[in-house]
Amino acid sequence: MSILVGNIRLPLGAADAEALEAAAKKCGLSMRELCGAHIYRASIDARRGKITRVLSVLLDLAETQREEAVVARVGKNDVRLKKPAQQPVPTGTAHMEHRPIVVGLGPGGLFAAYVLAKNGYCPRVFERGQSMESRDRAVTAFFSGGAFDPASNIQFGEGGAGAYSDGKLTTRINDPMSEWVLRIFVEHGAPEEILYKAKPHIGTDILKRVVCSMREEIIRLGGEVYFGCTLTGVRSRNGALTAAVIDGQEIACDRLILAIGHSARDTFEHLLHSGVYLEPKPFSVGARIEHLQEDLNASLYGKLAGHPALPPAEYTLSHRENGRACYSFCMCPGGQVVAAQSEPHAIVTNGMSYHARDGRNANAAIVVSVNPSDFPTSDALGGVAFQREIERRAFQLTGGYRAPCQTVGDFFAGKPSRKHGRVAPTYPIGVQYTSLGSVLPDFVLAHMQIGLRQFGRKIRGFDAPDALLTAPETRTSSPVRMTRLDNRHSQQIAGLIPCGEGAGYAGGIMSAAVDGIGCAQEILQTFRPLEERRDEVCSKQRQ
Structure with missing residues (x-):
């Protein structure tokens, strides 16, 4: 059993040793009373115009069985007990006839x-x-x-x-x-x-x-x-x-x-x-949105954008209205949009990035929740049929594996795109500029527009006219559940x-x-x- 001490805030240049000492002090302990201490979680808080390291520290006491007493004495929500990560599993006794x-x-x-x-x-x-x-x-x-x-x-x-x-x-x-x-x-x-x-x-x-x-x-x-x-x-x-x-x-x-x-x-x-x-289950569909990563950094970090201590900016966004959710999914900083189909004559998009996250664009899915009542059939595979219809419609529209693509400005205006602006598409096989209205259901389009407007109020430039939408994103989760x-x-x-x-x-x-x-x-x-x-x-x- 260890003691987990959270919400330790230090200046950017502070050494990890300072966090360990601050954690011990918060618990009323000296470093001599510890047999171990290490950083458990670390993040960067770049709000309010300055960069702060926010850390959690794990403390192990030299004298065991004292952990509960120390936590009780401190009496703070950010000081608690931490059990070992891996719990022992008892081994059964039955004979297995065949290998699993x-x-x-x-x-x-x-x-x-x-x-x-x-x-x-x-x-x-x-x-x-x-x-x-x-x-x-x-x-x-x-x-x-x-x-x-x-x-x-x-x-x-x-x-x-x-x-x-x-x-x-x-x-x-x-x-x-x-x-x-x-x-x-x-x-x-x-x-x-x-x-x-x-x-x-x-x-x-x-x-x-x-x-x-x-x-x-x-x-x-x-x-x-x-x-x-x-x-x-x-x-x-x-x-x-x-x-x-x-x-x-x-x-x-x-x-x-x-x-x-x-x-x-x-x-x-x-x-x-x-x-x-x-049984059929809900999932979500929509499109991948791309922004310049440097624009996203500027919007979320402000004057601190470009600071070497800051990672590429990322986001999680959601908005619920009229019984449906529109939200960001699988956000990839410095990444690219990829072709993710598993069947011929269909188009599916997804996103990926490498460890460095150093690509020019950021991308994420902007998706809308769908329910079994939206599916064309009521059987177990109704969600599969719903996905396939969208994926094959996209393939027929472009006449191959190029993905349908539209700028956000044209998406709001309801007109087909002819070219991209500052944000160039990263989909590797190539795109065809068109209208996503030819691919996605009307209710998905409507909720995507509502969501994008709301997200633009949260992140400056998110709904900028030259942001780019590449469709369709249909594989957010399984369309079925195998009840267990x-x-x-x-x-x-x-x-x-x-x-x-x-x-x-x-x-x-x-x-x-x-x-x-x-x-x-x-x-x-x-x-x-x-x-x-x-x-x-x-x-x-x-x-």
């Missing part, structure tokens, strides 16, 4: 497989896309004007959709396992700064290497990873899982963690035919464990990773490890 299977190698599946491998359960992992190395070649070729690969793209492949993003690791969930996720990322090559930055991010360039390192560790510990393998169904008997169907071949299993991501539409259909209950019980199993099939964003239980890298850990822990708590299999693998590696 993980389907999908995005954040949810990756961390589920990693935890299973670390604890001696030797998982078998099946990913429909390709390894990061092959996937990167396919994505690069497509961005350069080459053919689209339905099996290997920004949505499908090792690392999942999160591998081609900003690598943002902020999360709204308050789960102690989040800290452990960050530590695993650092062990596999992520920068240590993600452990203490208030808004940590890895960046697409580094995240891809981290994912590969974790995959190699899974294999070293006795797991197996297969690429180009698609789940085409599951088998059950008397309400219990008996097998996974991979490309038509049945593979017996007791437990299957289903981490297929939010875009595996054909797999959704196979699961329905296998008796798995899916309190033990994380499917409510129809015991042993089938829906996981992560595709199952409707996460949104983003961190929450999907934490959900993957929880799904793996369910297996740990029930079954004993497969030590014989692990010993066999380790023996072969020594030979």
Whole structure:
């Protein structure tokens, strides 16, 4: 147990040691009473015309069992107890007849497989896309004007959709396992700064290497990873899982963690035919907005813009009106808009940035909430049909994979754009200047206009005429939810464990990773490890 001391404010040039001393003083402690102290969180406050470091410090007492008394004596909200990041999980005693299977190698599946491998359960992992190395070649070729690969793209492949993003690791969930996720990322090559930055991010360039390192560790510990393998169904008997169907071949299993991501539409259909209950769920659609990063810096930092201590400015915006929300999503400072389709003859946009975030433009999705009542059909896949209609309409409009694009000025005026202004598009395949009214539903357009006007009041220049909108953004979250019980199993099939964003239980890298850990822990708590299999693998590696 440690003591977490927050809201320590220091001048920009202050050393970390000053924060540690200030934290001890706040608790009425001397540094001699501590056996350890380090920075837990660090952020920059650039409001009111000056830059201030805002820090939280973690203190470990030399004399244990005093922590509760110290916190009680101080009696302040920003001084509290901090439990260890990783909680021990008891190992079950039941015998597992078959090795556990993980389907999908995005954040949810990756961390589920990693935890299973670390604890001696030797998982078998099946990913429909390709390894990061092959996937990167396919994505690069497509961005350069080459053919689209339905099996290997920004949505499908090792690392999942999160591998081609900003690598943002902020999360709204308050789960102690989040800290452990960050530590695993650092062990596999992520920068240590993600452990203490208030808004940590890895960046697409580094995240891809981290994912590969974790995959190699899974294999070293006795797991197996297969690429180009698609789940085409599951088998059950008397309400219990008996097998996974991979490309038509049945593979017996007791437990299957289903981490297929939010875009595996054909797999959704196979699961329905296998008796798995899916229900439609809300998500959001809209477009990517781009501004010059230097303009955004000036708007948010004022006269401090350009100060070397300040990161590229970023934002989170939302406005609710008439029962719908319009909000920013997946903001990428110094990034680019990318092509994120998973099916041919469709257009989907997303955003990504590298660790340096040094691109000319900032981008984010500006999206509007949609509900099952908006979908063209009332069945489980009504949301998929809603997405497809928008994505295919965009493809038909441009006659290929160029994305529809419109300036904000023309968007408000209701007229097609002919060219861009100061903000040039970053979408790699090229854009076609047009009207987004030919792509997005009328109610989405109307709420985007309301939202943009409101956001312009919060950030000067946000609704400037030469800001750029590139459409459509349709994959904000899964259009379905695979309902599960309190033990994380499917409510129809015991042993089938829906996981992560595709199952409707996460949104983003961190929450999907934490959900993957929880799904793996369910297996740990029930079954004993497969030590014989692990010993066999380790023996072969020594030979």
